[in-house]
Amino acid sequence: MIVILQSPSPDHFVYILECVDKTLYVGCTNDLQKRVHQHNNAKSGAHYTKIRRPVVLVYSESYKSLAEARAREAGLKRLKREEKKTLIENARL
Secondary structure, three states, rough: OOOEOOOOOOOOOEEEEOOOOOOOOEEOOOOOHHHHHHHHHHHOOOHHHOOOOOOOOEEEEEEEEEHHHHHHHHHHHHOHHHHHHHHHHHHHH
16 A cells, blocks of 8 residues: 655655565655656666565655755654654554
8 A cells, every 4th residue: 555645736755665575765756656666677776675676665755845855854764664664554544
C-alpha cells in the first residue's frame, strides 16, 4: 500500500522505499514515479538501492519547495528504523 501525503500542487517529494532486504531508504525528488522506476531499473543512481532491488514505495510526502522537502528528508534520515516504521504504519491507518 502506498501512502502519499500531498500539499496543493506539489513540486517535490520526500519518500521512503523498502528494499528487498527489508531495509529502508529515504530520498527526495521532483518526479516520484520516475525516481522509483530509476531505483528499480537504472544502472546509474543510488548504489544503496541498486544492490537491494526490487524496492517498493511505502511512504511519501509532498512539498511546494525543494528547501522544505530537503529539510524533511534530513529529518526522516535522522529517525531510527522503528520510528520510520511507526510513521509508515500510522499513515496507512
